[in-house]
Amino acid sequence: MNFLIDKALASTPSKTKPDLLCRYVDDLIVVFSSQTLLQKFFKRLNAVYPSISFTQELELHNTIHYLDVLVTNTPNGIVTTTYRKPTHSGLYSKWDSFVPLHHKRNLVNCLIKRAYNISSSYKIMDQEFGTVKSMLASNGYPVTFLDGCVKGFLNRCHRPTPPSSPKRSETTHFVTMRLPFIGTTSYNIARELKGFVKRTILDVELRVIHKPTKIGSFFSIKDRPCNNLRCSVVYRLTCSCGSSYIGETQRNLITRIKEHRTNEKSEVCRHLQTNTMHRVNFTEPEILDATSKRIRLFILESLLIQQHAPGLNVDTTSMPLRLFNT
The missing domain is CATH 3.10.20 (Ubiquitin-like (UB roll))
Known part of the structure; x- marks a missing residue:
């Protein structure tokens, strides 16, 4: 991908090169001073290899989306917020779903962190936090749980960095064990196993992963094709x-x-x-x-x-x- 971009830029005069060019994998966002320069660069990019064809999407009403970011050009500068597709339904893992609690907490933290990193102002960030909490509340998540996740995330972002903990011994070995998730009993089993390993085996730290059980593991959810x-x-x-x-x-x-x-x-x-x-x-x-x-x-x-x-x-x-x- 870099080779294609470098070759297109090499054939572009310096005065007509993009003012901004950002790339993530095969997605580009470019800024030009005029539509004419944009179309010329677009043709050069498609001419590098005829078998590789790029498509383009132009800004509409001073807005354009790039990956998860919605970029808006305002008189006061560029404003960024979270972009969601028109087909976005707001459906996430239900609170009543039989999965470990930290899976649900990680889902909330992931959405909150995305809103925090993308939002260009605290006002927009607060609006995004409200949208995230509203969507998750419609999936059954308690408001107190959501507020606790937001508070904990902001505290981790803004509190002073704690002193570094003493380093583990270089001879410490990590052993990972995967157990099926069967509810609160899984937490008790993991706690007992970690305590037993800590008491009996030196320089070994046990990590327990709880794997949720999928419905498809009990029976096929697809029709079997005929012979x-x-x-x-x-x-x-x-x-x-x-x-x-x-x-x-x-x-x-x-x-x-x-x-x-x-x-x-x-x-x-x-x-x-x-x-x-x-x-x-x-x-x-x-x-x-x-x-x-x-x-x-x-x-x-x-x-x-x-x-x-x-x-x-x-x-x-x-x-x-x-x-x-x-």
Whole structure:
């Protein structure tokens, strides 16, 4: 990205270069004295590599947003405040959600810190704090909890820096343990574990992470696709004569099945052309196994071919299995 910008700036005369250019990853904010200079620089930027095309967004009513910042040009100077998309719903983790308390506190502190860093004046900061508290209150957060988080954050920002605590021993080892979050019992378990480690093991500090349980860990929240739409599977087609064919595909199974119907290179297709009275159930192929790894898919196919010995397979393996073959 820096290479593209440097090359565009190098071809721009010094008198027509942007007054301000800031970049974060692939987002740029630039300031020009006129629209003509802006459009010329925009064309130069897109001309560096034809395959890379930039888009532009111009200020509207003296305002423009850049990442999380809404920049407004006023007669008294530049004013910045927090930007929220038009689709922003104000929905955050509910207060009643079954997650550790420090997750909720960190959410509040994150939103407050963003408002504190972006706001260009204390008046705007106070308005942003009010907006944050209003949104979180609508998600069930107690007002006393929100006020305590705001007070604690401002105290940390403006109180004198406390004297540095004594450094830990260089031989101190940190051990992290992750436990499922089961409510207040988790805090008691963590406290007991930390105390036990501190009393019995020298130079070891235990850190306990509470992991909330997701609903998706109990059951799938998505509909399972039908077999014909699955990919990266090992399948078996069985003929009415008793012969079968085992193969693998990384595409949708229905695409591979169509090839078995019409492609004369397929052993199944040639078998049906030779034996016109035989029938293969193409609508319900049997899936023997599945994996997202390409090499594992080949290994599974080879193992299943050796296990079932299908009569229609010409190749007995898709990759060598030296561990099993002698």
